Amino acid sequence: MESSVLAFATDLIDEGADTFFGNLTDRAGVGGVTLASVYHEARDVFPHNPRRVIRYLEPGAAYFRPDAARWAGRRLAPTPSTAIGDRDPFAEAAQEAQRRGLKLHAWTVFCHNDRLGFQHPDCAPANAFGDRQLTELCPANPEVREYATTLVAEFARYGVDAIRAESLHFHGLRHGYHHERYFEQLGPVTEALLGLCFCDHCLARAQALGVPAAETRQAVQDELRARLADERRAADPTPLDELAGGAVAAYIDAALSTVTSLTAEVTEAAAQLGMRLTFMDGGGPGKGWLSGIDLSAIGKAAHQIETLGYAKTPEAVREKVAAYALHGIRPAEMAVILRPMTQDCDGPANLAAKIDTLRQLGVPEVEFYNYGLMRLSSLDRIGAALR
Numbered sequence: 001m002e003s004s005v006l007a008f009a010t011d012l013i014d015e016g017a018d019t020f021f022g023n024l025t026d027r028a029g030v031g032g033v034t035l036a037s038v039y040h041e042a043r044d045v046f047p048h049n050p051r052r053v054i055r056y057l058e059p060g061a062a063y064f065r066p067d068a069a070r071w072a073g074r075r076l077a078p079t080p081s082t083a084i085g086d087r088d089p090f091a092e093a094a095q096e097a098q099r100r101g102l103k104l105h106a107w108t109v110f111c112h113n114d115r116l117g118f119q120h121p122d123c124a125p126a127n128a129f130g131d132r133q134l135t136e137l138c139p140a141n142p143e144v145r146e147y148a149t150t151l152v153a154e155f156a157r158y159g160v161d162a163i164r165a166e167s168l169h170f171h172g173l174r175h176g177y178h179h180e181r182y183f184e185q186l187g188p189v190t191e192a193l194l195g196l197c198f199c200d201h202c203l204a205r206a207q208a209l210g211v212p213a214a215e216t217r218q219a220v221q222d223e224l225r226a227r228l229a230d231e232r233r234a235a236d237p238t239p240l241d242e243l244a245g246g247a248v249a250a251y252i253d254a255a256l257s258t259v260t261s262l263t264a265e266v267t268e269a270a271a272q273l274g275m276r277l278t279f280m281d282g283g284g285p286g287k288g289w290l291s292g293i294d295l296s297a298i299g300k301a302a303h304q305i306e307t308l309g310y311a312k313t314p315e316a317v318r319e320k321v322a323a324y325a326l327h328g329i330r331p332a333e334m335a336v337i338l339r340p341m342t343q344d345c346d347g348p349a350n351l352a353a354k355i356d357t358l359r360q361l362g363v364p365e366v367e368f369y370n371y372g373l374m375r376l377s378s379l380d381r382i383g384a385a386l387r
Helices: 009-015 017-028 089-100 114-119 142-158 188-194 200-208 213-229 240-272 295-301 314-327 348-361 376-386
Strands: 002-007 032-039 042-045 054-057 103-109 162-166 276-281 304-308 334-338 365-368
Touching: 002 009, 002 017, 002 103, 002 376, 009 017, 009 032, 009 089, 017 089, 017 376, 032 089, 032 142, 089 103, 089 142, 103 142, 142 240, 162 240, 188 213, 188 240, 200 213, 200 240, 213 240, 240 276, 240 295, 276 295, 295 304, 295 314, 304 314, 304 365, 314 334, 314 348, 334 348, 348 376
Parallel strands: 002 032, 002 365, 032 103, 103 162, 162 276, 276 304, 304 334, 334 365
Antiparallel strands: 042 054
């Protein structure tokens, strides 16, 4: 079984290569590092960082040096984080990983990008009223799709083994923003409808698939207005597939084809350059419909599916992995992320039992979240569990 730890480039910068890679090999004993290449905004506490305890990660920043010629004339292009200065953490990581015999993976956040969404609102999803969700990029937008495939091509020069593709899909309304506020109870149906994209590209794709797109948008507008005006209506649990005579469900199904085709394009771009594409499925089986995730189709489009094995017991981890079989995805086609910290593990034996469970199921790769966010004792726990 292959093993890796997810980490930020700022961990490498703050600690230095010797300490950073020494902890990965000597304490955690893993065979690879999964380094964030483009990441979303965050504020985190770093228990063992020698330079700072709290760090802010910039919106949609890149942690490598983009090839300027590759992005010439493009509106959507990665912008290096100010935290890396003139350095190229990916080049440093690639050199050190090769020297130590470790695999390097590029952990890449694609469509959750505040920076590019605010800079180019026309590339962000639009709800039924035309309001843009500026923390995201729309997977149906041609410029976004070109950005995604070009981004993948950047990593071949670093000797990356696999792209860990996060947010290669739509997001709902509540994906997180500063002081995000909902003072009235909207209800799950209202929130779901507010998270659907009705930009020109999504409308055109749905229409091409036989969905009356404009009429569906109007129906969603009417439904939202009624639910926003009346708290009793907001509490109405009518399923989405019963709204507008099934047109809303058909519209959501069209979004599934958008995400699947984008995944196939990005996977092909990676494969042509000798890299694998791992689709990171954070929600888990049965929770991706509104995000455009058709697991059965994604499982065929991508090289691998990665899921979060965040649970307290090995049995719960087994159940999480087993649920993917209902979508035709075998454990041998998966990677699983575990958290060695105390909220999931009470010690090395617990973590070892989870790893053993994954081995028994035939899962070929396990990853651990997240280098900088865990104590050094949690890195030791990984090493003890793997041994």
